[in-house]
Amino acid sequence: MLFILSLTVVDAWARPGMEGGNSAVYFTVKNESDKPDTLYGASVVEDVAEKVELHETYDAGDGKLGMRHVDFVVVPAKGELHFKPGGYHVMLIGLKRTLRDGDEITLVLKFKRAGEVVIKNVKVKVE
Numbered sequence: 001m002l003f004i005l006s007l008t009v010v011d012a013w014a015r016p017g018m019e020g021g022n023s024a025v026y027f028t029v030k031n032e033s034d035k036p037d038t039l040y041g042a043s044v045v046e047d048v049a050e051k052v053e054l055h056e057t058y059d060a061g062d063g064k065l066g067m068r069h070v071d072f073v074v075v076p077a078k079g080e081l082h083f084k085p086g087g088y089h090v091m092l093i094g095l096k097r098t099l100r101d102g103d104e105i106t107l108v109l110k111f112k113r114a115g116e117v118v119i120k121n122v123k124v125k126v127e
């Protein structure tokens with residue numbers, strides 16, 4: 001049986017961060033399929049962070065932004081899901097080493113339907 005990968009992940013990048021601090025990874029998921037999919041987890045192949053979580057940024061009032069862990073995010077059918085500054089992001093918590101401009105990491109995204117999608121050469125860069 002022919003398996004067609006209906007999800008593609010493009011424009012992935014990560015913020016620089018100091019050892020002991022945090023970083024965030026951003027990307028766009030494109031879903032060519034006529035069925036939605038669900039992103040429910042992420043990891044980084046290189047051992048760079050204590051924890052990797054799906055987060056969203058929200059309006060905490062008084063002009064402040066907060067962020068919180070989310071268990072999953074739906075990718076709409078025939079649509080796109082954007083992880084971007086001020087919105088959803090993959091949070092790298094407790095960096096084990098400093099991530100510098102030009103470094104590269106390998107991101108793994110876990111989807112209910114598409115399974116694990118590996119994104120190589122995710123560049124660390126300043127926004």
Ligand SMILES: [Cu+2]
Pocket residue numbers: 024055056067068089091
């Ligand atoms: Cu976060």
